[in-house]
Amino acid sequence: MAPVVDGCSSPNPDAGANKQRVENVQARPKLIGDGSTAHSGAQPHQPKSPERLEPGQAPPQFVVFSWDGAGEVGNGLFPRFLQLARDHGAAMTFFLSGVYLLPESQKHLYEPPNNPQGASDIGYLSDDHIKETLRYVREAWLDGHEIGTHFNGHFCSGRGAVRHWSPQEWQSEIDQVMDFVTKWRTHTGFTDLEPLPFDYRQELVGSRTPCLLGQRNLLPTARELGWRYDASSPGGVQMWPKKKMGLWNFPLQQIPFPGHSFEVLSMDYNILANQSKNSTKAPPVNYPGWRQQATDAYISGFRRAYETNRAPFFVGNHFEQWNGGIYMDAVEEAIKHIANEQNRDVHLVSFRQFTDWIDAQDPEVLRKLQRIPVGQRPAGGWKSYLTAA
Template sequence: MAVISKATVRIAAAVALAAIAGCSAATQGGPPQSTSKGRVAPAKVPATRPVRLIGDGSTAYTGAQPHQPRPARLKPGRKPPQFVVFSWDGAGEDGQKLFSHFRAVGKKYHATMTYFLSGVYMLPTDKAELYEPPGHEPGASAIGFNDVRGIKDTVAQMRGAWEDGNEIGTHFNGHFCGRNGVGSWTPEEWRSEIEQAVSFVRNWKTNSGLKGEPPLPFDYAKELVGGRAPCLEGQRNLIPAAKEMGFRYDASSSGGLQTWPRKIDGIWDFPLQEIPFPGRDFETLSMDYNFLANQSGSTHGDRAMHTAWGQQMRDGILDAFDRAYQGNRAPLFVGDHFESWNGGTYMKAVEEAIKEICPRKGVRCVSFKQLSDWLDAQDPETLARLQDLPVGRAPEDGWSAYLSDTPEVAAGPAPAARIMPVAG
């Protein structure tokens, strides 16, 4: 493996530059500003499905989410699937049309993904004071808010993404990092942040005035089962609040390794992982921004280097994939932002990685929620054996021998998500 101490230094450098990264809108000086051309047509709720509106009609019950695999318990002696999760922080549809673009990419390569929505993208600027961020004045946000067109376009993509089988998680709201940021919040403050994120989704019609738009075809309070904290800070106090609010996983940890996940107080811990950095003697986190921080330290670096930087990230993801695919089969987690940093270098790298990885035999490109379903369906002894495998290490005597005497029991349905209490 690479020298972890050096990687940690690079991670710290990336966190220090978080004010540049923020989330999807942070580096653009505001929230998504939308256009109407060139996007994937939003999926509509089929007329044959029952629609029961919730509250002001922003959301609705329409039945179970389409295109969800039924998790099955791994049979004795069988090699586990190679799971890969591509996820997006601060997901929103703006003039770059990256949300709709990657929905199309997912369909093409049979990949479902997790889109972490920033709740303030459901709130127009003139309603900013409805947001009461912990430790800050009402209406404060490090990433601004949205406009009505941006809300409409983002909702359309969320609607379609869910109908496609993708997950809508949360990136919480105001993206506060560093001093007085999410790292200093108490469990009670995290609970408030989650409740507000859900409320903004459940009331986007009232807050935006878009009364005539179709509802989201799901109840966010029920569908929301996980998130990623801004700047990967604050997980310790987030976990108790997340557990109370019915979350099943958290993706906020940094510096994880490519090993099988474990739980923290009953919550699956899905960290960004240390992955190879081609041409360097250290590893970095499996996120676009961390490659950027180590390459240019700027979102507008040397144009002459864009192609090389993109190739470096693509190759790093593929090296990490191969290390798991030929080794311990641990899930690979890749985090991204809908951004055009360094000329769209990292978006191209991620798309090329999806194209190479997801069609491979034995590979399942899934959402974090779907991965949670599969893990919860497994026998604890099987999971313990998988968790014992180090990075890149396949069982010495082969999978058949290593998992030969694990129990084979039919898997039941995935655990139901609790409906969270919602403020407002």
């Protein structure tokens, strides 16, 4: 079955990228299990330990771009955005689908809850594409990005949809994610690839569910596993996040949609749904205008947060070529625009890095931040508002 795409900086990235990527990584990684993964030391290209805001200090503007599925299917999008991140000193989160590391010949090993053995609504990758995905997931981690999970079969409809799964069924799905990521060498038989340079049981601290469904029953399981956040909520607005059932809740957010009185969710699929409905190949005459509209939506969302309450800005994407690739172009232009503001207290980070920062803050300061409405500046300015905290 063919796969279906579901709904830190180097001064000279070409010449010295490989050398810089492995800086601070052990020369001889300690293999784990069958050698699919390895202990490689501290992850390179991480920010310094976060500090609490000083009294009266304005919070930085954090921006998180994340990718659902994170499979490389021959369209060059994974390496394109890794290079873009290097060029602009950005970190991102890649929510890897576990079945993207499982060959179709081994699909009988997948037993999805409430679905037939081997079923997957996003299919399976070819051997060549599994190899490319492994290559770029490895590269992403060495570049400082986070590897989260998008789970496995991406079931969005019918009785087997993830919205109906129990906490125990989510545990089964997560166990299988772990199996596919940490035993890819056994399942594929590949001997010509380096191991993934991390212990996934330690690396994995957050997720986004398929189609943003099923969070309610996932969270108890995620909490038991020691995960720190979940990014599956579809109903968010641009306000400072709160915890939900013990985990940070990082939702996709409603952002301005140029030319409309309503707002749009901060994800490529949702922008598409408001432009071409169910079509991913609409008439090309529409593409230039839609591309600009998508770009302006992302930039408007960023600017509204940056100029008002400084709520973190969360954007979700897929490696897709819908409507001629206009949404990938829009994301690239938005990243470039936002990166130009980085000398103004703007940080392009992963969800894990943002979680580290928010966990380090004074709870009373966070409560004050969480009270500032969408698009509103703090009463009396930052210095006055947060000095009182």
